[in-house]
Amino acid sequence: MNDAPMIEMRGVSKSFGTLRVLDGIDLTVDRSEVVCLIGPSGSGKSTLLRCINFLESYDTGEVRVEGRLVGYVEGNGRRRMPDRALREIRRGIGMVFQHFNLWPHMTALGNVAEPLIRVRGLAAAEAGLRARAMLGRVGLADKEGEYPARLSGGQQQRVAIARSLAMEPRLMLFDEPTSALDPELVGEVLQVMRDLATEGMTMMVVTHEMGFAANVADRIAFLDRGRIIAYGPPRHVLHESTEPRLRQFLQTYHERNNF
Amino acid sequence: MKLQVTLDAFPYLLEAAGTTLWISLLGIALGQVIGAAVCLCRVSPLRPLARFGAVYVSFFRGVPLLVQLLLVYYFLPYVGIDVPPLVAAIGSLGLASGAYVCEIFRGALTAVPKGQAEAAQSLGFPPAAIWRRILLPQMLRISLPALVNELILLLKASSLISVVGVTELTRSSHTFAASTYHPLEIYLTAAFIYLLMNLCLAAAGAMAERRLAAG
Ligand SMILES: Nc1ncnc2c1ncn2[C@@H]1O[C@H](COP(=O)(O)OP(=O)(O)OP(=O)(O)O)[C@@H](O)[C@H]1O
Ligand SMILES: [Mg+2]
Numbered sequence: 001m002n003d004a005p006m007i008e009m010r011g012v013s014k015s016f017g018t019l020r021v022l023d024g025i026d027l028t029v030d031r032s033e034v035v036c037l038i039g040p041s042g043s044g045k046s047t048l049l050r051c052i053n054f055l056e057s058y059d060t061g062e063v064r065v066e067g068r069l070v071g072y073v074e075g076n077g078r079r080r081m082p083d084r085a086l087r088e089i090r091r092g093i094g095m096v097f098q099h100f101n102l103w104p105h106m107t108a109l110g111n112v113a114e115p116l117i118r119v120r121g122l123a124a125a126e127a128g129l130r131a132r133a134m135l136g137r138v139g140l141a142d143k144e145g146e147y148p149a150r151l152s153g154g155q156q157q158r159v160a161i162a163r164s165l166a167m168e169p170r171l172m173l174f175d176e177p178t179s180a181l182d183p184e185l186v187g188e189v190l191q192v193m194r195d196l197a198t199e200g201m202t203m204m205v206v207t208h209e210m211g212f213a214a215n216v217a218d219r220i221a222f223l224d225r226g227r228i229i230a231y232g233p234p235r236h237v238l239h240e241s242t243e244p245r246l247r248q249f250l251q252t253y254h255e256r257n258n259f
Numbered sequence: 260m261k262l263q264v265t266l267d268a269f270p271y272l273l274e275a276a277g278t279t280l281w282i283s284l285l286g287i288a289l290g291q292v293i294g295a296a297v298c299l300c301r302v303s304p305l306r307p308l309a310r311f312g313a314v315y316v317s318f319f320r321g322v323p324l325l326v327q328l329l330l331v332y333y334f335l336p337y338v339g340i341d342v343p344p345l346v347a348a349i350g351s352l353g354l355a356s357g358a359y360v361c362e363i364f365r366g367a368l369t370a371v372p373k374g375q376a377e378a379a380q381s382l383g384f385p386p387a388a389i390w391r392r393i394l395l396p397q398m399l400r401i402s403l404p405a406l407v408n409e410l411i412l413l414l415k416a417s418s419l420i421s422v423v424g425v426t427e428l429t430r431s432s433h434t435f436a437a438s439t440y441h442p443l444e445i446y447l448t449a450a451f452i453y454l455l456m457n458l459c460l461a462a463a464g465a466m467a468e469r470r471l472a473a474g
Contacts, residue, residue: 053381083386091383101374105396115382118392160378167382 004067006031006171006202007052011061013226014047021047022058023226029219032200036213036234039223040249045206048223049173052204053093054086065089065171091119094164098176100156102148102163108135108155109144112163119167134162138192154185161192172196174205210253214238222246264441265448272445275431276452282349282427283414287360289353290413291406294360295395301365312361319358325419327351332423348420356413363405367398400471407464411457428452 007029014022021044029035037045050056051063054071063070070089073079102111112131116122122130135144138158148156157177164172174193178186190212197203197216207213213220213234220237222230230241238250301312319327328351335342342350371394379389399406421430432449436442 055377055381087383087385090381093381095378095381097374097378099372099374101372101378103375103378103393103397105400114392115379115384118385118388119383163378164382 004064005029006033006066007204008064008067009048009051009061010064012048012051012058012063013060014044014051014056014058021226022051025061025226025228027221027228027231029202029204031202033218034197034203034205034216035219035221036217037204037206037221037223038208038210038213038249043223044226045223046175049095049175049204049206052171052173053090053095055095065093087119091167092170094161094167094169094172096157096160096164096172096174096177098179100148100153100160100180102156102160104148106147107144108140108146108148108151108159111148111159112166115163115167130166131162134166135159137165138162139188152185153181154188157181157189158192161189161196165196171202171204174203174207176206176208178207178209208253210238210250210257222249224249261441261444264439264444268435268439268445269448271435272428272431272448272452275426275428276456278425279414279417279427279429280456282345282352282420282425283410283417285349286352286417287356287406287410287413289349290356290360290409293353293357294364297357297361298364298368299390301361302368316358316361319355320362324351324355324416325422327355328419328423344420344423344425347423348417348425352413352417352420355416356409359409359412360406363402363409364398366405367402368394370401371397403464403468403471407461407467410464411460414457414460415453 005028007027009025009027012022012025013020025048027035027048037048039045047056051058052065052070054063057071068089069081071081071086073081102108103114106114109128109131112134113124113127116127116130117124120127132141132144135141138161140155140158140162143151143155143159148159151159161177177193178189181189186209190209193203193205193212194216205212205217215234217234219232220230220234221228222237222241222243224245230237230243230246232241237246241247297312297315299312300308301316303309303312328348331342331347331351332344335347375393375397376389379393384393417427418429420427421433424430426434428449432445436445439445
């Protein structure tokens, strides 16, 4: 069981109505690997990520996390797995969203402590202690009493990361974690992610930050119209691949970022 | 105009106003619970539940409260259930306001961003905890102005329960108006008390709103 890859996707397809958003995705992510997912808008990056913790259901194929089939009952066609089993899988997978999705009616500390209480069943005092330590780890020890509305975007995203990390996940999913941030706040969030990667966390990151992808990722997957059409180490995907759609995507990216 | 008439009746009217107030508050409290439950039904993926919710709302919004009161008051004893007038009154108010509160909550639910529940789901929250800890508190905050409005409407609608023999403000005024032959003084006093109660409720609502907005 434990030598199974962290994520294993085999022939995963997904349609919204007649629109085929994922079209036969095969992808394996090993332990401690950082995989960045890049691709044009609407190519299915978010959908792919959301299939891994079954926030989105998939139509065909298999998604396995640490060997366990996600969302469906093993060997039973397409029968949905019981909610309890799905929750069990989800609590081992952290997810960070583009718009943070902090709970506005709780303080920073409350946001981090709440899942520890509701999901891990910790007593409030114990949860508070751990939450405080987590906020310290993302450099926000002094902000524990603030409500999200009073924090900057970068601080909010770091609270959201702390909220996920407090659950001690074995896998972290990031969906454009810096896209909603002012440029001067991007760095602080990427730094937290970089530290996390250094500590050996398995991460799957949808991003438009090519610098981060180039320097931190072990592998980059380029997604286009629901297919992974380039995959490999950053050097290979960013510089050596001759895939025309990838070249065009990178071209556009360079033009936009070189003024 | 005779001031003495008003002064004599005032303590009794005030007492009756107390009845009006607590019946209304109990009614809206019951309405909150029923409204939340019916709202859960309406948004449920289970078809029969959703249908039940829709029918409930249609019925209790579509039939006048007075008719509902009379139905409860006459129908329940007819099938052998004996309900005291007070219970019938509070029950009717609760059932009716439940329909409106349901729709208020449903509107508020669509105003809570989808990511709020998704964040909780991704962390492994059980559905009940998502409702209780994440969605309901935000729905309550969003719907507070509409709920205060509903409470004020309910307090005024509670004058209808005089027909089932509960001595609330309207019925009490009625009695005094008839016995003193000074209806104008009495009803003006009643109007003033209703107005005062509703102004207080509105002020309390505004205060609660400010407090919630601060948090
Ligand atoms: N719930 C949904 N219902 C219908 N269509 C959807 C839904 N979610 C996504 N889509 C569609 O699926 C396609 C892929 O969406 P997805 O969000 O996965 O793309 P993306 O690569 O993350 O794009 P972006 O870079 O803009 O975030 C898009 O065309 C989108 O409109
Ligand atoms: Mg996306």
